[in-house]
Amino acid sequence: MAGELRGRAMLVGITTSAIGTRVKDKRGTRAVNAEFEAKNAGEFYRRVIPLEFIRPMKSIQREAYKYHRDHTVPWSRGPNGTSLITVEALPDYQSMVRDCKRRLKSTVLKVAKGYDSMIASQRIANGGLFEEKDIPSVEEFINSFSLEPLDPQSIENTDDLRVHMSEEEVKAVERNFEKALSKSVESTYMKFKDGIERLSESLGKYTVTVDANGKEKVTHGFHATSVTKLKELCDLLPELNITRDPKLDKLAKEVRAKLTKVNVPDLKKSAAARSRVKDDAEEIKESLEETLRGYGIND
DSSP states (O other), X not given: OHHHHBTTEEEEOEXXXXXXXXXXXXXXXXXXXXXXXXXXXXXXXXXXXXXXXXXXXXXXXXXXXXXXXXXXXXXXXXXXXXXXXXXXXXXXXXXXXXXXXXXXXXXXXXXHTTHHHHHHXXXXXXXXXOOGGGSOOHHHHHHHOEEEEOOOEEOOOHHHHTTTSOHHHHHHHHHHHHHHHHHHHHXXXXXXXXXXXXXXXXXXXXXEEEOTTSOEEEESOOOTXXXXXXXXXXXXXXXXXXXXXXXXXXXXXXXXXXXXXXXXXXXXXXXXXXXXXXXXXXXXXXXXXXXXXXXXXXX
């Protein structure tokens, strides 16, 4: 399987960092314990940088992570975890990371211009607990924010390892590879399953009642995102179907034809339309669950 993926998919990842916004405050801890006559009940942490001050940078980092999650499939976990992406999607992915990195740098420099004002505000907010030494310097603040891509890595071909490893070690690598690949395929299937279930559930709960004055009232409202997110998933499938699984392609075509071309306003108006789409969703879900069982995947 490694040979099949080699040259068709790459391993990518993103790492980020940001300034800490709180410090442990011994005076605050002693004061709280004294106030409530407690001993070792906990520790008091004081905020030295308000959350709204770092929100613009965190927003850009979250944007990068969201794109990463949407356009890749998980591979390895951990602080430097990697994901698989097709070679066709890699240029756009790298462009996105470069853009976010550039915007992060310019944003933190812009925000840092208000650093002195932020310190003055925190002096008031912290009151008698304020300590100047707890505030990072503006240089530390600026340098703390980062967004770095991991260098794209090719899929390792186990045939190349036989020169350096015993056959038993190579087989262990192959088993780990197959396990990681299976998890990646499962991740894509489960995205579809979760989306289909959300759509079916929201359609089933949608209720319209009429009060004594003849005014309609909707309970458990239906959100258009239940449809649009499934459509986005179908659009992304060429990037997510790393193994070119024909069953995944078939699933996406069926979801697109039966669940994403519906008119949302019509669904809200017509109980018959909601019932029809819900039945289609349940039918597709049953077929998907059968496919998952065939792959040995039980959620």
